[in-house]
Amino acid sequence: MKSITTFLAGLIIGIGATLLIISLILPKKMFVVEESKFNFEETVDAIVESAEVNDWTVSHIYDLQASLKKKKFDVAPVYVISLCNPPFANKILSSDDDRIVSAMMPCRVAVYEKGGKTYISMLNAELFARFLSKNAKQTIVETSEETIEILKPVIN
Numbered sequence: 001m002k003s004i005t006t007f008l009a010g011l012i013i014g015i016g017a018t019l020l021i022i023s024l025i026l027p028k029k030m031f032v033v034e035e036s037k038f039n040f041e042e043t044v045d046a047i048v049e050s051a052e053v054n055d056w057t058v059s060h061i062y063d064l065q066a067s068l069k070k071k072k073f074d075v076a077p078v079y080v081i082s083l084c085n086p087p088f089a090n091k092i093l094s095s096d097d098d099r100i101v102s103a104m105m106p107c108r109v110a111v112y113e114k115g116g117k118t119y120i121s122m123l124n125a126e127l128f129a130r131f132l133s134k135n136a137k138q139t140i141v142e143t144s145e146e147t148i149e150i151l152k153p154v155i156n
Contacts, residue, residue, distance in 0.1 A: 029127055030123070030124055030127065031121050032121065032122050032124050032148075033120070034121075034155040034156070035120075035155070035156040036111070036117075036118040036119065036120055036154050036155065036156060037155065037156040038118060039118055040077055040079075040113055043111050043120065043154055044061070044079050044081065044111050046153055046154045047081055047109060047111070047150065048061075050150045050151070050152075051081075051083050051150050054146065054149060054150050055085070056084065056085050056146070057083070057085070057086070058081060058082065058083060058084075059082045059084045059106055060082045061079055061081050061082070062079065062080040062081075062082070063077075063078075063079055064078040064080060065077045076114075078110060078111070079110070079111045080109070080110050081108065081109045081110075081111065082106045082108055083106055083107040083108070083109060083147060083150065084107070085107075085146065088139055088142065088146075089105060089106070091135065092136060093105075095133075095135055097135075098132070098133055098135055101132060101136045101140065104123070104140070107122070107125070107144075107147050108122065108123070109122045109147065120151055120155070122147060122151075125140045125143065125147075126140070126144050129141050129144075
């Protein structure tokens with residue numbers, strides 16, 4: 001009986017410690033955030049230019065400040081840039097098993113200001129890729145690596 005009680009106590013403590021670690025560490029790992037060496041507008045322009053140089057498409061730029069202003073909310077400038085690489089998109093969308101990942105497509109990069117500095121953030125896709133099929137995982141990791149390459153000329 002004592003060994004069962006010890007086992008259960010250890011199991012509960014282990015689960016509790018794991019949940020605590022996940023709740024403290026995971027939120028900080030969910031996004032990749034980098035400071036830009038440019039101001040807000042220059043950052044957006046440089047990302048668009050770098051995407052084009054790297055044969056990526058900028059499918060849309062969302063001006064969240066303007067969108068919210070139409071609804072009578074006043075927020076600081078935030079642009080979300082949707083980046084697309086058709087060969088990577090094809091690898092995901094042509095697979096019935098991987099098409100579910102399309103909820104994460106296209107790659108999105110946010111540009112915003114905080115404390116007088118401009119920042120770029122994106123989802124840590126490699127973290128999420130760990131839970132996907134081999135094809136989706138490989139494609140998401142490659143996509144993430146290329147997105148970082150696109151951002152390199154902008155990162156401080």
